[in-house]
Amino acid sequence: MVTSFLSDVERTTLPCGRIAACGVALLSFLRGLPLLFSDRPKTPLRILCIMAFDTVLALRGADRMTSRTRQTLAALLDFGACANKELDGKEFSLREYQAMRRLLAGTRAGELIEDYADRLSNLENERPAPNGGVGQFCKAQRYREEVVRLSLAMIAATVLDNTSIDDGIQATQCEEDLDMLYRIVMLCQIIDDVLDFETDVAAGLPSFLTAHVSLPDALALTEEARRQYAGSADLLSSRHLFPFRVALAGVSVVAKAVIFGRWLWMGIARVSRVFMGRRTRVSFGRGAATTLKRRKLAHE
Numbered sequence: 001m002v003t004s005f006l007s008d009v010e011r012t013t014l015p016c017g018r019i020a021a022c023g024v025a026l027l028s029f030l031r032g033l034p035l036l037f038s039d040r041p042k043t044p045l046r047i048l049c050i051m052a053f054d055t056v057l058a059l060r061g062a063d064r065m066t067s068r069t070r071q072t073l074a075a076l077l078d079f080g081a082c083a084n085k086e087l088d089g090k091e092f093s094l095r096e097y098q099a100m101r102r103l104l105a106g107t108r109a110g111e112l113i114e115d116y117a118d119r120l121s122n123l124e125n126e127r128p129a130p131n132g133g134v135g136q137f138c139k140a141q142r143y144r145e146e147v148v149r150l151s152l153a154m155i156a157a158t159v160l161d162n163t164s165i166d167d168g169i170q171a172t173q174c175e176e177d178l179d180m181l182y183r184i185v186m187l188c189q190i191i192d193d194v195l196d197f198e199t200d201v202a203a204g205l206p207s208f209l210t211a212h213v214s215l216p217d218a219l220a221l222t223e224e225a226r227r228q229y230a231g232s233a234d235l236l237s238s239r240h241l242f243p244f245r246v247a248l249a250g251v252s253v254v255a256k257a258v259i260f261g262r263w264l265w266m267g268i269a270r271v272s273r274v275f276m277g278r279r280t281r282v283s284f285g286r287g288a289a290t291t292l293k294r295r296k297l298a299h300e
Contacts, residue, residue, distance in 0.1 A: 018242040021059060025243035028054040031064070035074065040100075045188065046077040052184075052244075053159050056177050059240050062160075069159060075103040076113075076158060080151055083117060087124040088205060109158040115165060116154045123147055130200075130210040137221050140211035144193075148185050152178060180244040183229045187251040190226055194258045209262075219263055226255050 016024070032051040041047055050073050054065045065073070079100040085092035104110040123146055128139040153168025156178060163171075172182040193200065193207035200207045208225065212218035230252035 016059070017239050021240045021242050024058045025051075025055045028052075028058060028064070032070075035070065038074070040071075041074040041077045042081070046074065046081075049077060049155070049185075050074065052181055052247075053155060055243065056181070057159065059177065065159060072104065072107050072109055073155065073158060075100045076109045076155065079104065079113070080116075080120075080154070083120055084124075084147075087121060088203065090203070107158075109154070112154065112157055112165060116150070119150055119165070120147070123150065128206050128211065130204060130206050131213045132211060133213070134217075134221065137208075137211040137218065140206040140208065141225060143206060144189055144208070145186065148182060148189060149173075152182055152185065176238055177241055177244065180241060180248060184244070184248050184251050186229045187226065187248070187255045190222060190229075190255050191251075191258050194222070194255075194262050197262070215266060219259060219266075223256070223259050226252065226259065230255075 028051045031054060032047055035041065035047045035050065036044070041050070050065070050070055053073070054070075058064050079097070082092045082097040082100065086097070101113070104113055123143065127143050128136055130136075130140075132139075149169050149172045150165070152172050153165045156168035156171060157163045157165050160168075168178075171178045173179065190208055193209050196207070197209045200210045208222040209215065209218045212221060230248060
């Protein structure tokens with residue numbers, strides 16, 4: 001049975017306003033900047049994830065992450081990326097994978113890593129095939145959501161006290177701060193899927209854009225999903241989560257721009273194909289006329 005996620009950390013949430021919450025988030029951002037110059041995590045997006053969870057802890061009135069916890073979380077994020085690449089059949093460094101396993105040994109993340117890897121493997125083994133209809137798109141969306149919830153749950157179980165993976169998954173659905181992070185990550189996933197469309201098509205991987213056989217329909221459904229994740233009608237209005245609301249709005253704008261950019265590129269490519277087709281026909285017609293004229297002159 002899943003235990004209640006309402007721990008002592010949550011019951012001591014700081015009663016701060018928007019400006020104070022922004023100050024807390026800014027301090028988390030500054031604390032995370034040195035990670036840009038470290039070996040891990042490997043990408044700025046993972047560094048932002050560490051900053052976000054440091055903000056969550058601070059806004060809940062808990063102690064901020066220690067340097068050791070940040071290093072553990074960085075190794076965990078890189079490990080998760082390697083595990084995803086392995087399951088997707090993409091190239092990854094086995095040496096790095098094993099090194100991160102050793103780094104995580106003896107930590108809270110190390111205790112949960114086998115459970116996490118098994119759950120991730122099960123999700124990847126049951127992932128839907130691309131090039132379907134609306135039903136297949138819905139399956140691909142659920143697959144993306146389950147992977148993101150699992151990843152956030154693993155991080156939550158690492159940095160929050162008395163938290164299991166099941167607790168973390170439940171928290172992404174009912175705890176306002178983690179639900180907000182879930183929405184932000186899903187918007188980032190949409191951006192990634194749009195930008196990696198050609199790569200995912202070549203690899204036969206399911207994504208927001210490859211799930212539907214029609215790219216225009218896939219873009220329309222993806223835009224609908226973006227509005228769903230960015231929507232605030234079903235969100236609470238806690239003042240201390242104002243920084244996350246700003247981040248959610250910002251990432252939503254970027255996602256909308258990326259989707260529009262793909263629409264625009266698709267339209268330009270279509271017009272270009274039509275133009276090139278007409279140009280080829282005109283060239284062929286002119287060439288045929290010239291050939292007939294030469295033959296006529298030669299005959300005379």
